[in-house]
Amino acid sequence: MPDKRAHRGPHPEDTTLFAPAAIPGIQAAVEELAWLLSRGYASQSALKLVGDRHALSARQRTAVARMTCSDRDLAIRQARRVASSEAAGRRLWLDGYNVLTTVEAALGGGVLLGARDGTYRDMASIHGSYRKVAETRPALELLGRTLTEIGIVEAHWLLDRPVSNSGRLRQVMCGVAEDHGWRWTIELVADPDALLATTDQVVATADSGILNRCRGWFNLAREAIDLHAPGVWIVSWR
Numbered sequence: 001m002p003d004k005r006a007h008r009g010p011h012p013e014d015t016t017l018f019a020p021a022a023i024p025g026i027q028a029a030v031e032e033l034a035w036l037l038s039r040g041y042a043s044q045s046a047l048k049l050v051g052d053r054h055a056l057s058a059r060q061r062t063a064v065a066r067m068t069c070s071d072r073d074l075a076i077r078q079a080r081r082v083a084s085s086e087a088a089g090r091r092l093w094l095d096g097y098n099v100l101t102t103v104e105a106a107l108g109g110g111v112l113l114g115a116r117d118g119t120y121r122d123m124a125s126i127h128g129s130y131r132k133v134a135e136t137r138p139a140l141e142l143l144g145r146t147l148t149e150i151g152i153v154e155a156h157w158l159l160d161r162p163v164s165n166s167g168r169l170r171q172v173m174c175g176v177a178e179d180h181g182w183r184w185t186i187e188l189v190a191d192p193d194a195l196l197a198t199t200d201q202v203v204a205t206a207d208s209g210i211l212n213r214c215r216g217w218f219n220l221a222r223e224a225i226d227l228h229a230p231g232v233w234i235v236s237w238r
Contacts, residue, residue, distance in 0.1 A: 088151030095205035114236030
């Protein structure tokens, strides 16, 4: 069945799954999962343990997993995080889909997850195909405005070439950058994660695997949302 969504909004069950009454159980599960991961427990078995203990649904368990990291990973990410004042005057490499879909979800009324490492993560998934939605251009403009305010001299976006419609998204992004006079380069590559994890440039992402390996990262999606999209739906880990 073709994807006909016009918005990057909430799942129909999210108002129940992430209602105020459900948050304490989710937060407790994050704390317990972090404790287990920090002591070497396997992630899948640990998630099942805390999910069963708090009777969490599959979607709630996904949220818990995305919000949680071990103490070791937390320390690594905190040590490599670059503040906005330190990012000024620098070139930034962006994990394109990771950053964009989070801001799209925020603007579309979707659930954002306030993770233990300080990032915002969304509940959307791109399974080999990206669909432009009503929030795409506003999200790009919000990100561009934030980059300009911070003082980023150039934004180098990396998009997954294997994801269908990446070429069309690149055209949209080039148009937005041209309209505003922003210095953006948008590159389609086979494996953005590998490049972002090994570059000597500061990267913008909330991808756990990249955060654990990169030399330095900037919390762009959260910065943009906190500055320019107040009142969005955020489920925080505590």
